[in-house]
Amino acid sequence: MVRDDSEVTVELVYALPERQTLVVLTVPKDTTVRDAIVRSGLPLSHPEIDTMHGNVGIFGKRVPAETILKHGDRVEIYRPLSADPKEARRRRARKPK
Numbered sequence: 001m002v003r004d005d006s007e008v009t010v011e012l013v014y015a016l017p018e019r020q021t022l023v024v025l026t027v028p029k030d031t032t033v034r035d036a037i038v039r040s041g042l043p044l045s046h047p048e049i050d051t052m053h054g055n056v057g058i059f060g061k062r063v064p065a066e067t068i069l070k071h072g073d074r075v076e077i078y079r080p081l082s083a084d085p086k087e088a089r090r091r092r093a094r095k096p097k
Helices: 033-040 085-094
Strands: 007-014 019-030 056-058 061-063 074-077
Touching: 007 033, 019 033, 033 056, 033 074
Parallel strands: 007 074
Antiparallel strands: 007 019, 056 061, 056 074
């Protein structure tokens, strides 16, 4: 399939503990991460996604939501942590072995 240079194809991923949602989307080449998330429809099926202030990344590296997407990017939408990692480590360290 020949790709139109005015468009890029990207993947958007949102993972919950029990399931992962993956959307493949073709968008205009100047589309931002935030715009792609909105276009994907993920915020409709997952209203907890914060399109204005949520944390996102591309291939595991955090990026601003205003980042322009490139062909083949994998956008990851991060959920808030359920526990502070430092506090979880402290609790584990306090447990007797």
